[in-house]
Amino acid sequence: MRMDQPILELRSITKKYPGVVALDDVSLSFYRGEVHAIVGENGAGKSTFIKVITGAIQPTKGEIWFEGKKLENNNPQKALEMGISAIYQELNLLKDLTVAENIFYNRYIYKHGLIDYRAIEEESHKVLERLGVKIDPKTLVKNLSVGYQQLVEIAKSLSRTVKVLILDEPSAPLTNNELKYLFDIVEAMRKENMAIIYISHRLEEVFRLCDKVSVFRDGHYIQTMHVKDTNKTELIRLMVNRELNESFPALHTSRGEKVLEVKNLSTSLLKDISFSAYRGERLGFAGLVGAGRTETARAVFGADKIKSGEILIDGKRMKIDSPSDAIKCGIVYLSEDRKQLGLFLNMSIADNILFSYLPKLRNKFGIISKGKASSVCDAQIQNLAIKTPSAQQLVRNLSGGNQQKVVLAKWMLMNCDVIFFDEPTRGIDVGAKQEIYKLMNQLAEEGKAVVMISSEMQELLGMSDRIIVMHEGKIVGELSHEQATQEEVLRLASGV
Numbered sequence: 419m420r421m422d423q424p425i426l427e428l429r430s431i432t433k434k435y436p437g438v439v440a441l442d443d444v445s446l447s448f449y450r451g452e453v454h455a456i457v458g459e460n461g462a463g464k465s466t467f468i469k470v471i472t473g474a475i476q477p478t479k480g481e482i483w484f485e486g487k488k489l490e491n492n493n494p495q496k497a498l499e500m501g502i503s504a505i506y507q508e509l510n511l512l513k514d515l516t517v518a519e520n521i522f523y524n525r526y527i528y529k530h531g532l533i534d535y536r537a538i539e540e541e542s543h544k545v546l547e548r549l550g551v552k553i554d555p556k557t558l559v560k561n562l563s564v565g566y567q568q569l570v571e572i573a574k575s576l577s578r579t580v581k582v583l584i585l586d587e588p589s590a591p592l593t594n595n596e597l598k599y600l601f602d603i604v605e606a607m608r609k610e611n612m613a614i615i616y617i618s619h620r621l622e623e624v625f626r627l628c629d630k631v632s633v634f635r636d637g638h639y640i641q642t643m644h645v646k647d648t649n650k651t652e653l654i655r656l657m658v659n660r661e662l663n664e665s666f667p668a669l670h671t672s673r674g675e676k677v678l679e680v681k682n683l684s685t686s687l688l689k690d691i692s693f694s695a696y697r698g699e700r701l702g703f704a705g706l707v708g709a710g711r712t713e714t715a716r717a718v719f720g721a722d723k724i725k726s727g728e729i730l731i732d733g734k735r736m737k738i739d740s741p742s743d744a745i746k747c748g749i750v751y752l753s754e755d756r757k758q759l760g761l762f763l764n765m766s767i768a769d770n771i772l773f774s775y776l777p778k779l780r781n782k783f784g785i786i787s788k789g790k791a792s793s794v795c796d797a798q799i800q801n802l803a804i805k806t807p808s809a810q811q812l813v814r815n816l817s818g819g820n821q822q823k824v825v826l827a828k829w830m831l832m833n834c835d836v837i838f839f840d841e842p843t844r845g846i847d848v849g850a851k852q853e854i855y856k857l858m859n860q861l862a863e864e865g866k867a868v869v870m871i872s873s874e875m876q877e878l879l880g881m882s883d884r885i886i887v888m889h890e891g892k893i894v895g896e897l898s899h900e901q902a903t904q905e906e907v908l909r910l911a912s913g914v
């Protein structure tokens with residue numbers, strides 16, 4: 419087989435689900451030594467395409483060719499053995515096992531009928547070393563950050579012979595530090611002549627890492643370009659098929675009364691945190707990873723134990739020992755780790771969105787009208803542009819980004835005064851980001867205090883009326899919208 423032949427070729431792939439054509443006649447080829455990005459809005463068909471390649475799902479129609487031969491009866495085991503390895507949007511590690519046990523899961527090395535720990539730990543060490551990642555193979559996976567877990571997942575797939583490596587939004591859970599690892603790994607694998615398929619909503623990564631980029635829209639293949647021949651504006655236009663203004667929507671209200679006051683809050687990680695949030699204001703939290711932003715939100719929300727300090731709502735001191743106390747006080751927190759948010763995957767979108775809201779729809783006779791419930795739910799689906807044939811669709815069947823929107827839709831219905839958003843637009847496509855920004859503004863305009871933790875500098879600068887900067891568990895500065903520049907935020911965040 420010639421080197422300029424594609425290693426992997428998909429011909430006329432169609433995948434239909436009831437009410438949805440997830441992929442419509444898509445043909446695309448992949449070559450050795452190339453990093454090939456696939457971009458498109460939430461629900462465009464990217465993950466479905468990947469699952470067809472790995473044999474996790476069967477296409478309704480179409481053919482797969484691998485190393486010049488037609489692939490019959492593709493299935494995950496077969497694909498893996500041939501050298502096609504994918505890392506999905508959702509991590510698949512067993513958290514109570516060690517790193518080494520995970521890397522060798524299902525193909526342990528045995529000695530006298532027992533797992534040969536020395537062997538699997540040594541082998542794991544080698545793979546991790548090849549990736550340049552410093553993790554002890556004996557560590558339990560649950561003790562690693564989500565980012566490191568992602569790196570273990572990559573190590574696991576690279577411990578076999580891999581010819582095609584597929585990464586479905588690998589960067590979403592990664593911090594900036596870990597991101598550098600990921601980029602180095604991808605570079606190294608390209609040098610080893612692997613074909614790499616890279617899915618991401620962060621277009622900067624496409625330009626930094628990839629050789630080619632293909633655009634999907636609504637289940638259709640649109641076009642493939644060399645990255646050097648295109649730019650961000652063109653990619654966005656091809657993805658969303660309409661003019662999209664990348665600026666941030668303006669807020670039409672002014673700052674109201676103080677609603678939340680945090681006084682001298684300390685936990686095992688936080689040192690003497692004091693700040694206030696006001697009605698009608700969007701307060702941003704900046705900081706490097708580990709600065710304590712998520713910890714601050716969790717402490718206020720009653721999810722972490724507080725050592726000392728006070729939380730006041732409308733000037734009254736509140737006792738918050740658990741998230742349910744916090745919700746009663748009108749504080750809501752949207753976690754960055756969406757898996758922990760209790761989406762019921764086997765329930766419909768409607769049941770998920772209305773789960774906590776339904777009781778509020780009772781009329782004076784105690785009866786909930788079906789029409790009212792469904793109109794509330796439909797409005798949320800429309801507001802957040804959740805891509806689905808109906809509100810009765812199971813959440814399990816939604817694309818990754820659309821599942822996240824269901825979480826947002828659910829929490830936005832909670833009657834609250836203060837709402838914390840932790841990395842609200844991770845994994846969300848360019849078009850839907852705008853919708854989320856508009857909703858945040860709407861909440862502020864309704865008189866709520868909107869607090870946003872974000873690692874995306876442009877979003878933070880564009881969507882905050884005031885920014886608090888944290889460093890190593892402390893607040894190190896506060897900037898007004900006018901004072902806040904990228905340099906100033908970074909200077910404070912790095913502790914200078």
Ligand SMILES: Nc1ncnc2c1ncn2[C@@H]1O[C@H](COP(=O)(O)OP(=O)(O)OP(=O)(O)O)[C@@H](O)[C@H]1O
Nearest residue numbers: 435440460461462463464465466815816817818819
């Ligand atoms: N098992 C299923 N049953 C019904 N519909 C499905 C199923 N799996 C996927 N879909 C639908 O197929 C479409 C494509 O989904 P896919 O997960 O491929 O999108 P995606 O491009 O990966 O989006 P994201 O960026 O949000 O991850 C979506 O409309 C989704 O709801």
Ligand SMILES: [Mg+2]
Nearest residue numbers: 464465817818
């Ligand atoms: Mg996806």
